[in-house]
Amino acid sequence: MVKASYAALIEGEVYVPGLSSEYVAQKYGIPLDQIAKLGSAENPHGPSPKALAAVVEAAGRIDLYPDWTAKRLREAIGQKYGFDPDNVVCGSGETEVISMVIRAFARPDEPVLMHDPCFPLYRIYSNCEGRRPVFSPTGKDFDPMIDRYIETMKQVHPKIAFITNPHNPSGRMVTKEDVIRVCEAASADTLVALDEAYVHYTENEFGMKLLPNYPNLIVLRTLSKAFGLAGLRVGFGIAANSKLILPLRQIKPTWNMGQLQIAGGIAGIDDEEHVRRAVKTVVAMRAYVAERLSSVAGFRMVPGSRANFFLLEILSPELDSTKVFNELLKRGVIVKDGSDIPGLGSRYLRVDVNLQKHMDRFVSALAEIRVA
Ligand SMILES: Cc1ncc(COP(=O)(O)O)c(C=O)c1O
Numbered sequence: 001m002v003k004a005s006y007a008a009l010i011e012g013e014v015y016v017p018g019l020s021s022e023y024v025a026q027k028y029g030i031p032l033d034q035i036a037k038l039g040s041a042e043n044p045h046g047p048s049p050k051a052l053a054a055v056v057e058a059a060g061r062i063d064l065y066p067d068w069t070a071k072r073l074r075e076a077i078g079q080k081y082g083f084d085p086d087n088v089v090c091g092s093g094e095t096e097v098i099s100m101v102i103r104a105f106a107r108p109d110e111p112v113l114m115h116d117p118c119f120p121l122y123r124i125y126s127n128c129e130g131r132r133p134v135f136s137p138t139g140k141d142f143d144p145m146i147d148r149y150i151e152t153m154k155q156v157h158p159k160i161a162f163i164t165n166p167h168n169p170s171g172r173m174v175t176k177e178d179v180i181r182v183c184e185a186a187s188a189d190t191l192v193a194l195d196e197a198y199v200h201y202t203e204n205e206f207g208m209k210l211l212p213n214y215p216n217l218i219v220l221r222t223l224s225k226a227f228g229l230a231g232l233r234v235g236f237g238i239a240a241n242s243k244l245i246l247p248l249r250q251i252k253p254t255w256n257m258g259q260l261q262i263a264g265g266i267a268g269i270d271d272e273e274h275v276r277r278a279v280k281t282v283v284a285m286r287a288y289v290a291e292r293l294s295s296v297a298g299f300r301m302v303p304g305s306r307a308n309f310f311l312l313e314i315l316s317p318e319l320d321s322t323k324v325f326n327e328l329l330k331r332g333v334i335v336k337d338g339s340d341i342p343g344l345g346s347r348y349l350r351v352d353v354n355l356q357k358h359m360d361r362f363v364s365a366l367a368e369i370r371v372a
Contacts, residue, residue: 013124016340019329030332036358039334041168041198041309043228043274044281044354051229051268058263069249070257076266077236081208087239089248090265092256094197094222094235097248099125101218101237104247105191106131106159113158115144117343119168119195134158135343141302142170142311146178150185161186164195166202169341169350171305176206183214191244192217200226200275201282202306211240218244225308226275227268234265282308282353289351289359296367302348311338312349312366320346324369331365 018039025032074085091097098121106112108130114122116135126133134156136149144167153161163182166173179194186192194207196219207219218239224230234257239245257265268274286305293301293312298319302311312335314324325337328349338348351362 012127013120013342015120015124018336019334021334024329024332024334028330028332034332034361036333036354036361038309038352038354038358038362039336039350040230041225041307041352042230043225043278044285044308044358045228045274045277047228047232048223048264048268048271048274050271050274051223051227051232051264054267055232055260055264058259061259061263064259066255066257066259066262068254070262070265073234073257073262073265073269074236076269077238080269081238083211083238083240084242086242087245089237089245089252090257090261091235091237091252092261093224093233094195094220095121096233096252096256097220097235097237098122098193098195099129100248100252101160101191101193101220102126102129102131104251111156111158113149113153113156113161115149115162115164115167117142117169117341118162119164119197120341122162123342131159138167138170138172141304142167142172144172144174144178146174146181150182153182153185153190157187158190160191160193162193162195164197165207166198166305166307168198168307169309169336169338169344169348170302170311171198171307171309173202173204173304173306176204176210179207179210183210183217186216188216190216193220194218195220197222198225198307200279201308203279203283204306208238211238215241216244217241223265223268226278227271228274228278229264229268232261232264232268234261234268278308281355285353285356285359286310288356289353289363292359292363293366296363299366308354309350309352311344312351314347314349319369321349322346324349324366327369328362328365331361331368333362333365335362 074088223234336350338344
């Protein structure tokens with residue numbers, strides 16, 4: 001018998017997602033409805049009702065192949081933001097668009113610039129595809145230090161420069177002026193990829209308006225967050241320069257958007273009411289949890305988040321993030337352990353902003369750890 005021997009083609013970092021409520025409920029014997037799920041930055045009010053109705057209606061068509069370019073969805077997205085469908089490419093979540101951007105715009109071994117820390121998938125996909133991630137540091141309380149970023153950009157001439165606005169994991173925002181400075185400093189063969197996954201929660205959306213001025217700018221968006229459709233998997237890239245979109249369409253998996261994603265995406269993208277509701281809750285609860293945390297000793301909320309999550313710094317030297325993470329889990333509170341986010345580390349946890357009952361559960365559980 002011939003023995004097979006497989007060498008791993010790809011080694012290294014694997015993405016660590018937030019835990020599911022079902023897993024924690026089963027492991028700790030906690031009723032599902034008493035779990036505060038604060039590790040995946042999901043919508044506090046669930047799915048867009050309009051998207052949900054459209055998905056149910058479209059379920060009868062799943063025997064048919066979808067349009068391979070998701071044209072109707074591209075039309076809906078283009079119409080919303082004032083562009084042609086040819087200026088839009090859709091992905092099974094924004095993460096798929098990120099992976100396509102890395103493959104289409106950087107060759108093997110070419111540099112891809114990102115902040116440290118950053119959304120791990122920029123780095124993971126770059127490494128998996130043999131592209132070379134290059135990092136620009138963040139400063140005190142994760143200040144994006146755009147002067148430094150531009151300096152690094154000029155030194156390494158990246159093929160792609162990712163800017164996350166607001167930043168994940170800190171929630172810090174890059175100003176419009178600074179995004180413009182990055183676009184203007186980028187050479188003609190650097191693609192600026194502005195990731196606006198959480199932009200609604202900043203109440204200051206400007207990326208789309210910059211597009212017509214910058215032929216090397218692409219804005220990346222998702223319906224997973226403010227639209228409440230993380231489980232549907234709909235994301236997109238949009239650029240005023242359709243030459244940026246064409247290669248993405250060429251390399252994308254052919255039928256990457258199914259009938260349900262297309263139908264739910266078309267209905268969801270127009271559900272402004274749902275977005276407004278989520279933003280209102282997140283803005284109010286961000287202030288609420290900041291206030292509540294100010295009286296819990298041993299921890300500090302890192303200031304400046306404009307997203308639906310924030311970083312919690314652990315001040316007590318006898319605690320680290322994994323210990324706090326596990327203690328919170330036992331109390332039915334799921335957050336993200338900073339040790340699982342390279343560049344962040346064991347003094348931090350990332351915590352979602354969600355409904356008041358979940359924020360209260362989180363703060364109470366944290367206060368118990370302090371005295372334990
Ligand atoms: C910064 C950032 N970009 C993109 C995404 C991808 O979202 P999705 O693939 O669900 O559309 C996420 C998800 O966590 C994110 O944090």
